[in-house]
Amino acid sequence: MAVTPPQPLLTLRRVAKNFGGVRALRGVDFDLHAGEVHALLGENGAGKSTLIKVATGAHTPDSGEIIVGGRSLSGLTPALAQQLGIACIYQQPALFPDLTVAENIGLRLEHGRALRRIDWPARRTQAATLLVRVGATIAPDAEVGTLSMPEQQLVEIACAVGAGARIVIMDEPTAALTQREQERLFTVVRELRAAGTGVIYISHRLEEIFALADRVTVLRDGESVGTHPVAAMDQAALIKLMVGREVSQLYPPAESPPGDVVLALQNTGCAAGGVRDVSLEVRAGEVLGLAGLVGAGRTELARVLFGITPADAGEIRLNGQVVTIASPPEAIARGIAYVPEDRRRHGVILEMPIAQNMTMAIHSRLFPGAWLRDGAERTLALDYVRDLAVKCAGCDAPGGSLSGGNQQKVSLARWLATKPRVLILDEPTQGVDVGAKSEIHKIIRRLAKEGLAVIMISSDLPEVLGMSDRIGVMRGGTLTAVLPGGSDAHVVMATALGGVT
């Protein structure tokens, strides 16, 4: 078929998907033509990943239609998607590190009985041919684990090409690449396009979208806010589309002026943690929001401050004194508390009673002589249950029996019990329902008023704008700007993206 088919390769019509109470996609339309690069853009949590997973059959949409090559599909599975020529290249290549390149490609492309004889020469030849086609200079016999990230991506692309993929989806492929590696990847993408493949390209880097894409679709809060030819757009227009919503007025206002500087960082960095050259001051009684994209280094900075990956460069001052923080116990002793992002994995121990969860970080203080005092534990737990309005069957109920918002309160209680001076909150309201979210916001504001220095990492832009007295923006492992509270959403977004300022 030399003629481009009139219908799109892939059409998604009114696709909707809910996870529990969260509406990840609310009726999104999307189409992809042969020989185009169609960029997908949106904030963290806008629904890009969900949309991709619908297109690859990993998620079944609750409603809506998926049309591939003119055929409407009711039940798209990953296997069927593969048969239809849909391939997805993830940011972290999903290859087998201990097998060679040829074996990896063979595993993807050869289908047959488990006991068939493997034609090794054919497998190697096939791999070599495909690698040449994607412009890679990788030996088919190299073990994948020894390859660099961009080389592994090329192997993934070779798999896609070898499978005869008509639709190639790339999820932030350049996040880990250097400039030169990027250029090479772009060349491959352009060749794919020239060969009539449709490419869905996800990236946070606006420059790439202008360099590569033909059309761009912007998602916001699970809805498509428009598909436009890239030539008709500029960076400012794209950012406006991504952000364009009103900031809710429901956030509790700051009531008191900030006090003394509690925590001061001077060129702080940690090579192992991927944080470099951060200079920052946080005052008692203030909420410092940390904005940035996923992977910008915010959680990594928190881990440095909490001694999980201790700083190896620069200076950390607490109340004016230079300190080292080499481990979590040391951080706790110095009055730093860190409420981690993934509360189910790193925060609340689901099998443990609420009371035990709350006292976990203060064993040595609550129990001098190491003998557990159930009475003291209960009293403390009941205090926090009342104070933070934790909805639970009692202090003995296991952490896993609580809703997300209440688990977060238990996690918070554990850290408040350490009587910290600096409280680091990592995505404090992620996956929390609206009511609990506003309660947590009130608690955060109250804690600041009581004199804590609060650092709040959040990917929820309205939350950062609404809660923060100042907003630090991180990008690429360092702090790129500190903006005043109440800054314009577009400015924060643009700073986080590293585009216009």
Next chain:
Amino acid sequence: MKKYFRELSVTAALLLVLLLLAVVAPAFFQPQPLLSLVTREAPTLVVACGMALVIICRQIDISVGSVFSVCSVAAGLLAAHGWPLPLVILASAALGALLGSVNGGLVAGLRLPSIVVTLATMVTLRQGLNLVRQGEFVNLPDRVQWFGLSQAAGQWTLVVLALAVLVALGLAMRHLAAGRQVYAVGTNAEAARLAGIPPQRVTFLVFVFLGALTGLAAVMNIVQSPQVQPLSGAGLELKVIAAVVVGGVAISGGRGNLWGAFAGLLLLACVSPALTHLHIEAYWEKAIQGAIILLAVVADGIRQRRGE
């Protein structure tokens, strides 16, 4: 009640077996044979207490049998050299702790999987002992047997000692912050670390503890006979792991307690004498023990499924 359902059901099963024996074979309850049975299990109980700690910490130690053998022989030699018994006990426990610290150091320090590390130390210690001793028995001086007491007094001493270890550790796991930390690390090591509990140190220490208890148990075993068999610990690891698992300590860590392990050990120990009294061939012992273990694991699996 619901929380301790697992422990209570093992205890119920144990009582059921005892009741059955009371009806069918009252001879089982004659004091002297019963005391002998319990005495034989006393060292196993001490090791099982340590093993419960290790498994609650989401680790395993299959080298206990070899450590037990090494400590037995070492303690026997020291006793034969004329060391006083209290010193022999201390030395044996210290040697056990040292061997345990090798396991713990490799597991916690290098973050190696405990099953592989302890498999290696199990084989190494066993073969090393064979090589050095060539299977030679150690003859013990008379003053060692039953601690130099009468047999009955010695037996009671062993039983009381084992129960003392059980009660002390059982209470510690419930009432000491250290015990709580073992549970925390076994349930979610990363969350524990973020709460300021050092998981590597806790892991290291439970191995050292198990080693020390194994060394103590070795002495509790050698005082029961005039000679030290170099293979006295063979198969011990399976016995104690089985007892702990039957007693409701989850192999996936963080759940269970020593009382359950105690009930599990007694249940498994009852099988053999029960068979004798019921006139069933002894060949069935292992099969029935295996079935009990399977039943316990399946029950845990079903409970966990339901919980999710």
